[in-house]
Amino acid sequence: MKIAIIGGGISAFAAAISAAKNNDVTILEKNSKVLKKLLLTGNGKCNYFNTDQDISHYHTNSDIDIKEIVNSENIDKVKAFWAYLGIVPFIKNGYYYPYSETASSMKEALVFKAKYSGVNIITDCDITNIVKENDKFHITSDNYQDTFDKVIIATGSYAYPITGSTGFGYDVAKSFGHTINNVNPSLVQLVTNLGIEAKWNGVRHHAIITDLNTKKSEEGEIQLTSFGISGICVFNLSRDIAIGLSKSIKESVSINFAPWCNDMLDFLNKRSINFPKRSIMSLCESFINYKLLSAILKFLKISEDSTWNELNTQEQENLAQALTNFQIEIVGTKDYNSSQVCSGGLNLAEINLNTLESKKVPNLYFCGEVLDLDGDCGGYNITIAILTGILAGESC
Numbered sequence: 001m002k003i004a005i006i007g008g009g010i011s012a013f014a015a016a017i018s019a020a021k022n023n024d025v026t027i028l029e030k031n032s033k034v035l036k037k038l039l040l041t042g043n044g045k046c047n048y049f050n051t052d053q054d055i056s057h058y059h060t061n062s063d064i065d066i067k068e069i070v071n072s073e074n075i076d077k078v079k080a081f082w083a084y085l086g087i088v089p090f091i092k093n094g095y096y097y098p099y100s101e102t103a104s105s106m107k108e109a110l111v112f113k114a115k116y117s118g119v120n121i122i123t124d125c126d127i128t129n130i131v132k133e134n135d136k137f138h139i140t141s142d143n144y145q146d147t148f149d150k151v152i153i154a155t156g157s158y159a160y161p162i163t164g165s166t167g168f169g170y171d172v173a174k175s176f177g178h179t180i181n182n183v184n185p186s187l188v189q190l191v192t193n194l195g196i197e198a199k200w201n202g203v204r205h206h207a208i209i210t211d212l213n214t215k216k217s218e219e220g221e222i223q224l225t226s227f228g229i230s231g232i233c234v235f236n237l238s239r240d241i242a243i244g245l246s247k248s249i250k251e252s253v254s255i256n257f258a259p260w261c262n263d264m265l266d267f268l269n270k271r272s273i274n275f276p277k278r279s280i281m282s283l284c285e286s287f288i289n290y291k292l293l294s295a296i297l298k299f300l301k302i303s304e305d306s307t308w309n310e311l312n313t314q315e316q317e318n319l320a321q322a323l324t325n326f327q328i329e330i331v332g333t334k335d336y337n338s339s340q341v342c343s344g345g346l347n348l349a350e351i352n353l354n355t356l357e358s359k360k361v362p363n364l365y366f367c368g369e370v371l372d373l374d375g376d377c378g379g380y381n382i383t384i385a386i387l388t389g390i391l392a393g394e395s396c
């Protein structure tokens with residue numbers, strides 16, 4: 001069988017390597033080089049897998065049981081795939097990286113195996129049209145045209161369009177009668193409008209952050225920026241928040257900057273007895289970053305030079321609350337240019353979850369981020385790309 005894979009990203013390579021055993025496979029990539037996004041993953045180190053494969057790390061808005069696709073049998077296929085490629089893992093707190101700690105080594109392994117398996121890779125080929133006539137798919141770009149028996153759409157989502165993923169797969173799916181479930185940025189920075197962002201810009205602080213609508217909490221390093229908040233713990237809450245904002249739901253988070261402290265008011269009262277003359281800044285500087293504290297005091301309209309005892313009861317309670325339960329409204333998210341992935345995509349109920357073949361159009365397959373399937377930070381999205389690529393490729 002002659003198979004075209006549209007897109008030369010991570011899922012495409014898993015599909016191509018899996019399909020090449022029995023078929024004549026061609027990858028068609030619009031960029032001059034394949035796997036552009038892969039090189040950016042994990043800050044250039046590529047976090048490709050995670051020990052913790054709890055199903056709660058995977059998400060879809062489609063009306064299916066997600067375990068039909070993300071299950072231990074398919075996760076084992078992903079592990080076997082990386083072993084087949086010869087990747088030696090470096091595992092840090094359950095996060096898998098190649099031992100070389102370079103994403104380029106993952107690219108090398110994928111490209112080598114694809115070429116070794118006989119996959120034809122064509123770059124600078126921006127596919128603009130796919131039509132099916134007489135059981136054959138006719139594929140065209142400005143500089144290319146050919147006819148195939150089967151097509152796998154592996155064009156990604158809208159996330160990080162600079163890498164080539166600009167949503168083409170959604171258009172193809174729609175042109176073949178499929179539904180695209182609402183697409184939103186995910187694993188993305190959150191925007192606030194507190195008037196103190198310039199003051200806390202650049203601070204990194206260990207905290208617990210809680211989505212006040214879903215009550216979901218994440219603990220880790222929060223990055224305070226000139227526009228709002230960022231960091232892995234923020235990214236992992238951003239999916240639900242972006243979806244809520246798209247429906248005009250008010251979104252807020254609570255940040256606990258001192259998870260070690262059960263009762264901040266009591267703690268500060270006792271501390272001020274030991275250090276009665278210290279200003280608030282001096283009293284708190286050993287447990288909270290001074291730039292962050294300065295921003296919080298500005299927000300609360302409390303003078304940095306006041307001592308604890310000079311504050312009135314309300315001000316004391318406000319400060320204790322802000323340090324452990326700082327409730328802030330999220331007014332937006334950064335856009336697709338900054339989001340690592342997208343939530344939403346091709347409705348999974350419209351494809352066969354064992355083969356990833358369209359239920360509407362025989363011999364048309366989808367894999368990777370074009371699907372309505374996304375994961376948390378921590379290697380889960382590359383796992384989805386590889387898992388779905390393998391299923392689509394194997395079933396060809």
Ligand SMILES: Cc1cc2nc3c(=O)[nH]c(=O)nc-3n(C[C@H](O)[C@H](O)[C@H](O)COP(=O)(O)OP(=O)(O)OC[C@H]3O[C@@H](n4cnc5c(N)ncnc54)[C@H](O)[C@@H]3O)c2cc1C
Pocket residue numbers: 006007008009010011012028029030031034035036037038040041042043046047048049125126127128154155156157159160163164165166167168169339340341367368369370378379380381382383385
């Ligand atoms: C900065 C960043 C860091 C990330 N870090 C991690 C991480 O550490 N771990 C993790 O699990 N996930 C990470 N991700 C997410 C992960 O990279 C993606 O989920 C994954 O790449 C999706 O794979 P894909 O094959 O579906 O799409 P992509 O890898 O985006 O590939 C799609 C390809 O299709 C091509 N294409 C699109 N339209 C056309 C067309 N019309 N014609 C021809 N070609 C076309 C594009 O140029 C692109 O090369 C990160 C993402 C970003 C942006």
